[in-house]
Amino acid sequence: RKEVEQDPGPFNVPEGATVAFNCTYSNSASQSFFWYRQDCRKEPKLLMSVYSSGNEDGRFTAQLNRASQYISLLIRDSKLSDSATYLCVVERGDYKLSFGAGTTVTVRA
Amino acid sequence: GAGVSQSPSNKVTEKGKDVELRCDPISGHTALYWYRQSLGQGLEFLIYFQGNSAPDKSGLPSDRFSAERTGGSVSTLTIQRTQQEDSAVYLCASDLSGGNTGELFFGEGSRLTVL
Numbered sequence: 001r002k003e004v005e006q007d008p009g010p011f012n013v014p015e016g017a018t019v020a021f022n023c024t025y026s027n028s029a030s031q032s033f034f035w036y037r038q039d040c041r042k043e044p045k046l047l048m049s050v051y052s053s054g055n056e057d058g059r060f061t062a063q064l065n066r067a068s069q070y071i072s073l074l075i076r077d078s079k080l081s082d083s084a085t086y087l088c089v090v091e092r093g094d095y096k097l098s099f100g101a102g103t104t105v106t107v108r109a
Numbered sequence: 110g111a112g113v114s115q116s117p118s119n120k121v122t123e124k125g126k127d128v129e130l131r132c133d134p135i136s137g138h139t140a141l142y143w144y145r146q147s148l149g150q151g152l153e154f155l156i157y158f159q160g161n162s163a164p165d166k167s168g169l170p171s172d173r174f175s176a177e178r179t180g181g182s183v184s185t186l187t188i189q190r191t192q193q194e195d196s197a198v199y200l201c202a203s204d205l206s207g208g209n210t211g212e213l214f215f216g217e218g219s220r221l222t223v224l
């Protein structure tokens with residue numbers, strides 16, 4: 001079983017729509033969780049950390065469910081510029097971050 | 110520039126040749142990572158440096174892969190006798206605190222194609 005699993009998508013949504021997707025992780029001892037964004041043929045960049053209580057950053061909301069070992073990301077009022085691959089990232093402990101293969105989101109006009 | 114710099118950005122080589130990939134991290138970042146990303150796959154951890162030492166080399170796929178870091182700065186990833194399955198984007202990242210913040214700063218990667 002992969003350490004981090006994501007639905008690859010793609011999620012094709014119109015501008016202004018809400019899109020949400022999850023990832024699951026296998027290591028129940030994981031303590032820290034993140035979402036990264038990767039544009040086509042570019043490097044990944046940190047989008048936001050995921051806190052136990054859930055957190056928002058503008059139009060982005062991240063939630064963590066430790067009992068079921070999944071993390072979610074919701075994007076409200078989608079913009080064309082939100083088109084990207086979203087990588088779920090779980091800290092394995094110490095220094096290692098495990099990356100999911102990514103969920104592709106395409107926002108159309 | 111202020112970001113992580115990698116070279117070459119693209120490398121095409123013939124099977125069996127050796128290649129060297131270079132990473133210049135953000136100044137002052139003590140932690141340096143190499144990852145590999147194949148098409149449709151997640152980032153695969155290769156090796157981690159804290160300063161010049163590599164406490165974890167567990168991700169290196171075979172003994173054809175090696176890496177070093179000198180002066181607590183520049184790192185070189187060497188792949189000997191390249192194989193077609195080595196084709197991927199090799200990403201280098203650095204951070205200040207060895208992963209505690211979760212924010213790794215990535216370079217744009219070196220795209221390796223082995224013919």
